[in-house]
Amino acid sequence: MSEMKIVSGNFAAAYGAKLSRVEVVAAYPITPQTEVVEKIAELVSNGEMDSEYVKVESEHSAMAACIAASNAGARAYTASSAHGLALMHELLIWASGARLPVVMTNINRAMGPPWSVWADHHDTLAQKGTGQLQFFCENNQEVLDSVIMAFKICEDADIMLPAMVVEDAFILSHTKEPVEIYDQELVDEFLPPYDPEYKLDVERPFGFGSLGMPDWYMDFRYKIAEAFEKAPEKIEKVNKEFTEIFGNDNGGLIEEYKTDGVDVLIVTMGSISSTSKDVIDELRKEGHNVGLARLRTFRPFPVEKFREITKGVNVVGVMDRSYTFGHGGDAAREIKDALYGHRDLILKDYIVGLGGRDLTPKILKNIMLDAISLQDKGLDKEIEWVDLRINQERWRR
Amino acid sequence: MQRPLNRLTTKLEVRRLSKEEVYRIVIDPKDHRDVPLTLITDCPSYLMTKTGSWRTLRPIVDNEKCIKCGICWKFCPDVSIHVKEDGAEVDYDFCKGCGICAKECPVDAIVMEKEEDYV
Numbered sequence A: 001m002s003e004m005k006i007v008s009g010n011f012a013a014a015y016g017a018k019l020s021r022v023e024v025v026a027a028y029p030i031t032p033q034t035e036v037v038e039k040i041a042e043l044v045s046n047g048e049m050d051s052e053y054v055k056v057e058s059e060h061s062a063m064a065a066c067i068a069a070s071n072a073g074a075r076a077y078t079a080s081s082a083h084g085l086a087l088m089h090e091l092l093i094w095a096s097g098a099r100l101p102v103v104m105t106n107i108n109r110a111m112g113p114p115w116s117v118w119a120d121h122h123d124t125l126a127q128k129g130t131g132q133l134q135f136f137c138e139n140n141q142e143v144l145d146s147v148i149m150a151f152k153i154c155e156d157a158d159i160m161l162p163a164m165v166v167e168d169a170f171i172l173s174h175t176k177e178p179v180e181i182y183d184q185e186l187v188d189e190f191l192p193p194y195d196p197e198y199k200l201d202v203e204r205p206f207g208f209g210s211l212g213m214p215d216w217y218m219d220f221r222y223k224i225a226e227a228f229e230k231a232p233e234k235i236e237k238v239n240k241e242f243t244e245i246f247g248n249d250n251g252g253l254i255e256e257y258k259t260d261g262v263d264v265l266i267v268t269m270g271s272i273s274s275t276s277k278d279v280i281d282e283l284r285k286e287g288h289n290v291g292l293a294r295l296r297t298f299r300p301f302p303v304e305k306f307r308e309i310t311k312g313v314n315v316v317g318v319m320d321r322s323y324t325f326g327h328g329g330d331a332a333r334e335i336k337d338a339l340y341g342h343r344d345l346i347l348k349d350y351i352v353g354l355g356g357r358d359l360t361p362k363i364l365k366n367i368m369l370d371a372i373s374l375q376d377k378g379l380d381k382e383i384e385w386v387d388l389r390i391n392q393e394r395w396r397r
Numbered sequence B: 001m002q003r004p005l006n007r008l009t010t011k012l013e014v015r016r017l018s019k020e021e022v023y024r025i026v027i028d029p030k031d032h033r034d035v036p037l038t039l040i041t042d043c044p045s046y047l048m049t050k051t052g053s054w055r056t057l058r059p060i061v062d063n064e065k066c067i068k069c070g071i072c073w074k075f076c077p078d079v080s081i082h083v084k085e086d087g088a089e090v091d092y093d094f095c096k097g098c099g100i101c102a103k104e105c106p107v108d109a110i111v112m113e114k115e116e117d118y119v
């Protein structure tokens, strides 16, 4: 029987791992991720979860242990955040190169200095080139759902890649919401045991991660690229299947909210999407033809999908809770990439909420009104830092 | 010829495979479509490559002096020196000649000599 529980985003991640029948968990604690692995430790110690829980001395070792476990044919899971994730960097690349479907939860937190523990997407997006699939969650239910779906997608013979399921620090990680904890039997039907073709086995010894000479290295990298090309279709398919069985549709690549025939399209990621949807409703009531696309899957980047949903759109306003120095907001830059040569429209990048700066409905509404105003006045600025202390009056009024 | 696969986990023994056997996993692969997802060899590949050939200095143990304390074994980054009944024994197939064992030996039982004098 499925059961409704009031849980935090962190507990939702832990229950997602439990329902996925994760066999090995290796993790190192860091705020605001600690509760994820604390909860799992509790579930393992009281016998509710049948997993090997490996205590390690760093995040680098956590991912190394998950890689070894996955190589041995076990379903492996970890969780981290910000500086811990950065320390894992080398192994994130190893996991994808070794084609190991390790799934992790990352709690999106700002990178210091200035030291910060609050919501910001830079930690995850700094890892966008590591060959991990990346799923941004809007609410706690989606966190649980996405962990289960990620294993299903990643363990597919055509994909065989690691994934990061990410949630915003505190806004989701420490906020409790009703979450449906599914019936284990249903999850078992959806997610069969992990059974890779090649694994560490003393009866049948293989060497993994050996030297790839220049006459082969490139071809193995191409195989990863091929898997990423197949991933968008797989993600949509698994999302559809999940929706049919469990009744929750999390949007697959992009969740579209009132996007039919809109003039202005707002793009958001993560937890600000819920507030933004309310603001969209308000603006539509006031007569503005505006809709919202929630970018859920950042890797693979949904290039085709963006081309599709921007047909007939005049302005795209992108809210980026991250900024890559010398480049710009990550989502806006990649959307531009996707649309180049396909769409002739105005795109403005709004840098918002870094280091957990609050995004109130008022600020979000002012951003959307600014995007709407570009239809008449044209693009004033490619990148706008919203609600800096110097311009707070404009965005908070 | 038999040799231990992994001197840390012991017990398990595998045949030393020929280079041809190592690449048997794919028969004459032409391009990426013929190979597994990631580079896999059907034997632990480090046994195939006698990395000891990289050595320019060679540790020589004087087992008259050796007190079998095991410090060299503990410090060797390549698990290439083993303490046995008669004293310490270097595995020259894999020893890189870094000299750490010689530096750490408390009774100076190990000296480093030029490899070229031995080949």
Ligand code: SF4
Pocket: B061, B065, B066, B067, B068, B069, B070, B071, B072, B073, B083, B087, B088, B104, B105, B106, B107, B108, B109, B110
């Ligand atoms: S460190 Fe020196 S004394 Fe100790 S076992 Fe090695 S060779 Fe012998």
Ligand code: SF4
Pocket: B059, B075, B076, B077, B078, B079, B080, B081, B090, B091, B094, B095, B096, B097, B098, B099, B100, B101, B102
């Ligand atoms: S020289 Fe270096 S590699 Fe060789 S046995 Fe001594 S410590 Fe090990």
